[in-house]
Amino acid sequence: xxxxxxxxxxxxxxxxxxxxxxxxxxxxxxxxxxxxxxxxxxxxxxxxxxxxxxxxxxxxxxxxxxxxxxxxxxxxxxxxxxxxxxxxxxxxxxxxxxxxxxxxxxxxxxxxxxxxxxxxxxxxxxxxxx
Numbered sequence: 001x002x003x004x005x006x007x008x009x010x011x012x013x014x015x016x017x018x019x020x021x022x023x024x025x026x027x028x029x030x031x032x033x034x035x036x037x038x039x040x041x042x043x044x045x046x047x048x049x050x051x052x053x054x055x056x057x058x059x060x061x062x063x064x065x066x067x068x069x070x071x072x073x074x075x076x077x078x079x080x081x082x083x084x085x086x087x088x089x090x091x092x093x094x095x096x097x098x099x100x101x102x103x104x105x106x107x108x109x110x111x112x113x114x115x116x117x118x119x120x121x122x123x124x125x126x127x128x129x130x
Contacts (some may be wrong), residue, residue, distance in 0.1 A: 003110050004057030005032040005102060007094060008050065008078045009068040011039065014094075021099050029106035031057040036074075043077040050077055054086060062087030062110035064102065066094045066117060091117045097124025 007014035014034030021028060035053040037046060054063055063086060067075040070092035082088040091098070091114050101120025108116055 001060045002030055002106050003061045003108075003113055004054075004059055004063040005030050005099075006054055006057050006063050006065045006081075007032070007034040007067075007099075008065055008074040008081075009034065009036055009094060010072070010074060011036045013068050017094065017096055017099050020096060021103060024100065025103055028103055030103060031059055032103075033057050037077060039073075041073065043073050043080065046077060047080055050081055051084060054081055054084075054088070058086055062089070064088075064110065064113050064117065065090045066098065066102075067092045068094045089114045093118075093121050095121045095124055097121055 014036050018032060018034050033053050033056055035050050057063055065078045065088055067078050069075060075092055078090050082090060087110055089110050098117050098120035102113060102117050105116050
C-alpha cells in the first residue's frame with residue numbers, strides 16, 4: 001500500500017498540474033486526484049465532496065494533501081478534511097516540481113512524504129541569471 005495524494009487548489013491549478021504530470025510520467029505511481037475549489041464557494045459546503053475525493057485516493061496509508069496557497073479557501077478546506085479521522089498531512093505551495101518529486105518517491109510513507117514534497121518546491125525554485 002502507499003499514500004494517496006489529493007490536490008486541493010483554486011480552479012484550473014490542480015487539474016493542469018495533474019495533466020502535465022501524466023504526460024511527463026505516463027503513469028502516476030500514487031493514487032492522485034485534483035479537487036478544485038471555485039472562487040465563490042463555501043468551503044464548509046464542499047466538505048462532503050472533498051471528503052469523497054479523499055476517500056477515493058486513500059489506500060490505507062493516509063493521504064498527502066497538497067494545496068496551492070496557504071490560508072486560502074483550498075487550504076482551509078484541507079484543514080477541515082484533516083480533522084475527519086483519515087491520516088492526513090498537508091503541504092502548501094503546490095508546484096509541478098513538488099508534484100513530480102512526490103511521484104518519484106512513492107515508497108515513502110506519510111511521515112516522510114511531506115518533507116519530500118516541500119523539498120521539491122524549494123529545490124525547484126532556481127534564480128537563473130544566465
